[in-house]
Amino acid sequence: MTSAERRAYNQRQHAENRRQLVADRGPRGIAELWWDEARKIARHRAAQGDEEAWNDLARTLSNYCTRYSA
Template sequence: MAEPMTAAERRAYNQRAHAERRRALVGNRGPKGVAEVWWDEARRIAGQRAAQGDEQAWDDLALTLSNYCGRYNA
């Protein structure tokens, strides 16, 4: 018999399941829907890392977005 999940394991499982359901739903909207899911995931990761005392993820996300905007604003 499998051991019950801890609260952290259950939360992680639920987050993964939610992300998979959302990807399936927005996948019908094409690249825009997929981009929205990745944007939400990027913010979730950066927020989670910041809560653990690591602001580097926000810095990296800001740099990535800056590069993207610079590439397409030309």
């Protein structure tokens, strides 16, 4: 196994272990996973020169906060 393959395998294992741990926390744990995944995607896209993912995430969060704020 190359170092890149080992790194990818370890990342998948870590993600799966984390999914199992937070699943017990219910919707809060699931929301945390989605939040982490959204930031990961936005960072990755930004590193490729595409800031639109950050803009979209900001709009989505703004809409959510507006909908549920008191």
